[in-house]
Structures are given as C-alpha cells and as structure tokens.
Amino acid sequence: MNKLIEREKITFHKVKPDPSSLEFGKYFTDYMFVMDYEEGMGWYHPRIAPYAPLTLDPSASVFHYGQAVFEGLKAYRTEDGRVLLFRPDQNIKRLNRSCERMSMPPLDEVLVLEALTQLVELEKDWVPKEKGTSLYIRPFVIATEPSLGVKASKSYTFMIVLSPVGSYYGDDQLKPVRIYVEDEYVRAVNGGVGNAKTSGNYAASLQAQRKANDLGYDQVLWLDAIEKKYVEEVGSMNIFFVINGEAVTPALSGSILSGITRASAIELIRSWGIPVREERISIDEIYTASARGELTEVFGTGTAAVVTPVGELNIHGKTVIVGDGQIGGISKKLYESITDIQLGKVKGPVNWTVEV
Amino acid sequence: MNKLIEREKITFHKVKPDPSSLEFGKYFTDYMFVMDYEEGMGWYHPRIAPYAPLTLDPSASVFHYGQAVFEGLKAYRTEDGRVLLFRPDQNIKRLNRSCERMSMPPLDEVLVLEALTQLVELEKDWVPKEKGTSLYIRPFVIATEPSLGVKASKSYTFMIVLSPVGSYYGDDQLKPVRIYVEDEYVRAVNGGVGNAKTSGNYAASLQAQRKANDLGYDQVLWLDAIEKKYVEEVGSMNIFFVINGEAVTPALSGSILSGITRASAIELIRSWGIPVREERISIDEIYTASARGELTEVFGTGTAAVVTPVGELNIHGKTVIVGDGQIGGISKKLYESITDIQLGKVKGPVNWTVEV
Incomplete structure (x- = not known):
C-alpha cells in the first residue's frame, strides 16, 4: 500500500442500493479519491476521503472554459468472490492523452493505478455480484482556477468516484x-x-x-x-x-x-x-x-x-x-x-x- | 423592481481592488445572482445572494458531459457618474440560442435582464471610473444533475457574477x-x-x-x-x-x-x-x-x-x-x-x- 495516499475515515456507511434496480451512475459509494494540482507545485495531497460535494468558486475555470476530461472502467465480481479490473492501464494512458490535448497537466500513471486499486479495494463490498452488474469507476479531472481569463487553468482537481451499476440496457x-x-x-x-x-x-x-x-x-x-x-x-x-x-x-x-x-x-x-x-x-x-x-x-x-x-x-x-x-x-x-x-x-x- | 427576485443581505463588504491593477476576471463583487432549474418545475428561486462558492456533487453533469454556456458583457461608468450597459438584450438572446444548441432549457429573457440590471444597480459602486475600466458581467448556466448517464441534465443553475476589469491589453x-x-x-x-x-x-x-x-x-x-x-x-x-x-x-x-x-x-x-x-x-x-x-x-x-x-x-x-x-x-x-x-x-x- 502506497503510504502517500492519505485516508480519512467515515463514521457512517450508506445503505447499498438494491442490485436489481441500479440506474447507471446514480448511486455512489462511501469513499472517493481526490488529488489537487497547483501550477509550480504539481499534483499534491492524494487522499481517499468520504464521498462528498465539491466546493468551487463560481468563476472556476471548468464552468466557463470546459477543461474537463474523464475515463470510465469497471470492477467486476468473479464467481469465487474476487474483484477484477479490466485493462485499467489503458484507461489511465488515455486519460493522460486527453489531458495533453486539453492543455491539462499529466498525471502520474503509477499513482493513479495505485489510487484506483486502493479505492476499489476499500469499497470491495460495493462491487455487486448479480449478472450484468459491476462497479463503474469514473476518474476525472476538472479545472478549478477562479479566473475568467481564457487560458489553461493553473489549478485542477483529479477525482475517482465509484458507482454500482446494472446492465447498461437493463x-x-x-x-x-x-x-x-x-x-x-x-x-x-x-x-x-x-x-x-x-x-x-x-x-x-x-x-x-x-x-x-x-x-x-x-x-x-x-x-x-x-x-x-x-x-x-x-x-x-x-x-x-x-x-x-x-x-x-x-x-x-x-x-x-x-x-x-x-x-x-x-x-x-x-x-x-x-x-x-x-x-x-x-x-x-x-x-x-x-x-x-x-x-x-x-x-x-x-x-x-x-x-x-x-x-x-x-x-x-x-x-x-x-x-x-x-x-x-x-x-x-x-x-x-x-x-x-x-x-x-x-x-x-x-x-x-x-x-x- | 421585480419583487420575485429575493435578496439576501451581506454583513461585510469586500475591499475593492486598486483600479490601476485590475487583472481580467480575477476580482468579484459582493453579490451574485442565482436561479435554479429542475425538470418539470422550470426555473425557480431567482435571488441575489452574497458571492459564495458553489457546492456540487462530484457527479454533477457539468464536470463530465460539459453542458455549460455563458455570456460576457460590460457595465460602463459615464463621466457624469451614470452606469450604462451595452446591448444586454443581444447577449441574453444569444445565451438562449446557446442553451438551445446545448440541449439546455431556455431562460426568461425579461427576467434575466431584470436580474442583471438589479444586480448591477446594487453593485454600482463596483463599476470603476478609470479610463479603459468597466464592470465585466458574466451570466452562465451549468448542468448540475448528479448522474453519470450521458443525457441532457435534469437540473441547472444560472448565475451572474460581476468582476471589475481594466483595459483588456493593459x-x-x-x-x-x-x-x-x-x-x-x-x-x-x-x-x-x-x-x-x-x-x-x-x-x-x-x-x-x-x-x-x-x-x-x-x-x-x-x-x-x-x-x-x-x-x-x-x-x-x-x-x-x-x-x-x-x-x-x-x-x-x-x-x-x-x-x-x-x-x-x-x-x-x-x-x-x-x-x-x-x-x-x-x-x-x-x-x-x-x-x-x-x-x-x-x-x-x-x-x-x-x-x-x-x-x-x-x-x-x-x-x-x-x-x-x-x-x-x-x-x-x-x-x-x-x-x-x-x-x-x-x-x-x-x-x-x-x-x-
């Protein structure tokens, strides 16, 4: 376990939704991963924290100039109860390619895979086992600088949230x-x-x-x-x-x-x-x-x-x-x-x- | 004055920045205008509130699927101290055209002009008078539904924020x-x-x-x-x-x-x-x-x-x-x-x- 990733504990666990009625991307687990970026400082404070709203200035760059990239992958429950990720390295590489095109700073791919793995490990119980279900993983990066100048933001937040999902087409x-x-x-x-x-x-x-x-x-x-x-x-x-x-x-x-x-x-x-x-x-x-x-x-x-x-x-x-x-x-x-x-x-x- | 627009008072006024060193879109006034939208309910609760951060779920649609439109216009201080807006009706019309293209609900153009006017009136002291300066007005709409399904959001927030600005090129x-x-x-x-x-x-x-x-x-x-x-x-x-x-x-x-x-x-x-x-x-x-x-x-x-x-x-x-x-x-x-x-x-x- 990477000790760099700080952990904040929750005191109350959410009730998990009925796996037979999972709407896509509507329910979220107890924890999320968060990491911040500041120009001149790089990415800092990687942490697993309770799933909670974000607080952003109304002038935050993402609301106005749209620097936002994301990925989507899934964790699957095997018949013998293990949890598998499907080609997460490919998603992380693509996330960095998206960042480059959108003038956003690259992420450390090793750290992101570690964060993703630690978060899913912590939330293992949220990976449903019913046919067609999985735990959807959404890594994303948004621009957060509070400024209306049209330019690449000087600050960003990277997050990973997890959502138990049913079969896409029901x-x-x-x-x-x-x-x-x-x-x-x-x-x-x-x-x-x-x-x-x-x-x-x-x-x-x-x-x-x-x-x-x-x-x-x-x-x-x-x-x-x-x-x-x-x-x-x-x-x-x-x-x-x-x-x-x-x-x-x-x-x-x-x-x-x-x-x-x-x-x-x-x-x-x-x-x-x-x-x-x-x-x-x-x-x-x-x-x-x-x-x-x-x-x-x-x-x-x-x-x-x-x-x-x-x-x-x-x-x-x-x-x-x-x-x-x-x-x-x-x-x-x-x-x-x-x-x-x-x-x-x-x-x-x-x-x-x-x-x- | 449109009584539909609720007002929340601040108790503390910010110190205004030095008009000779105004960076574009960096300083914001004491108040902002906010109005919310929910599918089936329409736009509701128009209000002038203290300028404050927004709280949004990490799954809010704007972070993932980018429904976000904006406008930019300015309020100018005349030599005799009056405050003028330049063609605000045109900006509001264009905002609605942008909303339509991005599958976002239209705004009531009369209400938006009223909101904009009331907000600038309240913040009149923030309109600088030095040559080349003005009060930049940024109306914008963002998608807020907490859901990762790729579809038009069912909820939105419309805001107007104000920023005293210098000459664009210094x-x-x-x-x-x-x-x-x-x-x-x-x-x-x-x-x-x-x-x-x-x-x-x-x-x-x-x-x-x-x-x-x-x-x-x-x-x-x-x-x-x-x-x-x-x-x-x-x-x-x-x-x-x-x-x-x-x-x-x-x-x-x-x-x-x-x-x-x-x-x-x-x-x-x-x-x-x-x-x-x-x-x-x-x-x-x-x-x-x-x-x-x-x-x-x-x-x-x-x-x-x-x-x-x-x-x-x-x-x-x-x-x-x-x-x-x-x-x-x-x-x-x-x-x-x-x-x-x-x-x-x-x-x-x-x-x-x-x-x-």
Missing part, C-alpha cells in the same frame, strides 16, 4: 438497437478534440441524440464532418461491421475515440482467425453491402455495454435491417468472450485483468 | 497584435457547436493558443475545418479586413460566434458610408490583397477589448505586415465610436445603451 442486454445515421449534426473533426475524452464532446452530441430518439431510434451513428460520408462512431461506442465474413471498423483518424473495448475486440476477433480491417468506411459501402446481402452483423463496443448488437440502421431515410434484426454470431461470441475475461471465467491476453 | 490598448494563422488545429465545423458560446469551444482552443504564444504570436486566427482555407475568427474576437477601402468579415456560416461587437461594428461602419461585406474569405485572398498593397487594415472585435488592431499575420509561415504595423483609420474610428457610445459620450443607435 433486461434487454444483447437486444439489437436501432441506429440513426446522422447527416446534419457532426461530432468532431480532424484537428479538433474528437479523440479526447473531454466533456464538451458529450454536450455537443446531445441535440443529435435527442433528434434520433424523437425519430424512434436508440442512438446516433456519426459521419465525418467534412464529407458527411465516412462512418465515425456511435453515441457512446465504436462501431464494427461484418461484411463477407470479415470485420471492419473505422480507423482511428484523429476524430474518433480510441476505445479500449474496440482494441480488445479487434485483438480477440483476429485471434479467432477472422480478419479485422481498420479503415475509412463510407456509409454508402454499408448500404451497398446490405443490399447485396453481404452485411451480416453490425455491433458497437464500449465500456458501458461491452458489445451492443445493431439490428437496424436508418441511412439517409432508408431502413437497413441487419441480420433479420437478431444478434449475430461474432457479436455474441465477442460479448461472451469479453465478459468471460472480465468475470475471470477465462484467462484473457496478458494483463487484461488486474485483481484488486 | 496599457497597450490599441497596440496592434500579432496573429498566427492556425492550419493544424481547428476550432469548429458546421454541424458542430462553434456558434454556441459553450465552454468546450474554449477548452478546445487552448492548445493552438499555446502553440501561437510559443511561436511569439498573441492570438490564433482559425481557418475553416474542412478546407483549412477560409477565415473563421480569432481566439476571442471576430475579424475584419479592410481591402481597397471596403471592410469584409467572414459571414456567419454556423461555425462562427455571432459577435455583438461584430454586429455593432458592421452597423457603424456602414453608417459612415463604407461598404461592409459579410462573405466567405479565403486566407489566400488576404495574402494576395496584402501583396498588392490593397490590405490596409485588419482588426478584431469583441466584448473584452472592443476593437483590437492586427499589425501582423503569419500565413503559412509567411509574414504579412498590415499597415506598417500601426493602427488604421477605420479601426481607430470604430474603437472611439463604440467606446464613446458605451461611455455615454455620444448617443448610439436606439437601445444600444441601457442605463442602470
């Missing part, structure tokens, strides 16, 4: 979703911040998400901002297509989030002898492949839902039904493979799981 | 700035949120601003995200070029902020019989006009500095000196005209100033 896990291909709004463009996990990208996506919902769709598939032709990503997921027995997913062009489930999916699918191509894919190719009967599966990957089968796409007003609207073989195998690794039922590639 | 007001034309990073793209005054746009701009500073330039001139060819705006300003005796400024394409000083500048310059064209302008045209000796002035417009002359542009590595690096006639006349109206020395067009 009982309908693996029920294929309906996707609206958005051709009015865009999410990101090269030279922008689309590959950083920063708050503004999510705020910018809400109007299109609402439009898709109003039209009866579950999520938005974003196209590139320049030609509105090439596939980028889905609301909270990266996207894969299975065409003629090969998987294809948009290449990391600079405007797409580099998903950790995406990278894991590519590695696993290739390990089964199925080719995976990372390339620029136009939405017209997808439409044509479907018309020819060559598009057999579409699925999204992400931490929240792991693998989400797509049953229907609305492409410029035309409906494309994927695989009779049922979950495909690769999607199903991928979901089972990743969740089996996450739950410690099978051993994944080296270092994919870290026991707490 | 003693060097109207000293021409040096601008770096950015061709790697981009600010915004059509279909995105570039025309909303939302926090994420500013966070996204910081890395390019730092790069420009490192190269010895004051600010960045953004090009369009698609062709990296057409002029958009400068860091915190809209931009105007004077070519062959005519002023030209980028049209509001959807990715550019609709500046209130920009609109005022267009109206004033036209009133002098000088044509102003709002159109798509390529950076190559600017370079060519300069080479031909036709580019006589370049200036930025914005609330913070009103009019900022540009003395030098770096266009793809080539240096373009504008008007021998000195302030041009239209820039100077525009600065004087707008500030004369703001300070009540001359009467501007109808409703441009509102006395508090």
